Amino acid sequence: xxxxxxxxxxxxxxxxxxxxxxxxxxxxxxxxxxxxxxxxxxxxxxxxxxxxxxxxxxxxxxxxxxxxxx
Numbered sequence: 001x002x003x004x005x006x007x008x009x010x011x012x013x014x015x016x017x018x019x020x021x022x023x024x025x026x027x028x029x030x031x032x033x034x035x036x037x038x039x040x041x042x043x044x045x046x047x048x049x050x051x052x053x054x055x056x057x058x059x060x061x062x063x064x065x066x067x068x069x070x
Contacts (some may be wrong), residue, residue, distance in 0.1 A: 002044045009064040010039040018061040
């Protein structure tokens with residue numbers, strides 16, 4: 001399953017790399033694409049991972065906020 005999220009706090013390519021690495025570290029996540037221009041993340045997972053779990057992973061690498069894309 002694939003979900004899209006808004007991610008605030010992404011300002012550079014280093015941020016993109018940090019966000020991607022943090023989300024990839026979450027159990028159940030199988031793929032991540034992060035776009036700085038949007039800023040959004042497309043997350044592929046083999047089991048559902050809730051947004052709060054993703055947020056906790058992002059807190060480990062910086063001041064990023066993730067929310068469901070509406």
